[in-house]
Amino acid sequence: MDGRMVPYDEANVHVLTHSLHYGLAVFEGIRCYRCGDGRSAIFRVREHVRRLYDSAHIMEMPIPFAQEELVKVCAEVVRINHLDECYVRPIAFYGEGEMGLSARGNKVRVAVACWPWGAYLGDESQKRGVRLKTSSFVRFHHNSLMPSAKTSGHYINSILAGYEARRNGYDEALLLDVGGYVAEGSGENIFVVRDGVVLTPPLCSVLPGITRDAAIRILRDEHIPVVEQLFARDSVYVADEAFMTGTAAEVTPVRELDDRQIGSGSPGPITRRLQELFSAAVRGQNPRYSGWLYYL
């Protein structure tokens, strides 16, 4: 925290922490995996740290550390906690001092935490697939808030959508953009497959997911065409397969949207192949993707 290791019980902030009041903080979610050879590696940590700095730049927040320093800190936090598999959470936020929307002088504080985190959408989600519901909450327009920044306040939109979906018995929400096109899940990017072609919404109303990027790369390496284009909810209804990607969710098959079964109703061949290849990549079992791993 702010450049030094702090025990859990002392990693506290004041109630007048500016970001707590106004939601202006930027953060990341990164996974560390135990690899086949027993070592642990953080998946694409440099890309995550770069996105953190991109988010901060978009939000005009100067982070008082170098990117490479923060990369090393992520690894150090995992090491010091003796975790071989975990989730890593860097966050940059405005500390206490002045209040009010116009305050600009507050110190930018930076913390990195980690904890063990299992399957994001439930234990069976990766095997069976999840059930989605189109949300009544719309993904915010990029002239209101900027979805490419991973900003704390943005997640209010996701949280409300997630509450609604789960309260009604679904596993996750699917948010549409202001134009009514499919955008993303509350914490995942989405893909559909039809006739061997994979579609995913373009980067505009969605977070530029690092797992999304990994999935595109892996699929193209398998000579499976991936097209970034807008599509509406009915393209999901009639898809042969659908899946979501995210650091927390990894590659999670989607088996239903709005009570319509997708394809056979169980994870399809392209989804299962991607799951296998992704799982091998993050665990250092495919040399092609070794550049994605930062060994502890």
Ligand code: PPE
């Ligand atoms: N869209 C959103 C809105 C999102 O929050 C995430 C990550 C993604 C797409 C996928 O991005 P990436 O992780 O870079 O592939 N969501 C985080 C949510 C975790 C949480 O609940 O907190 C994550 O997966 O870490």
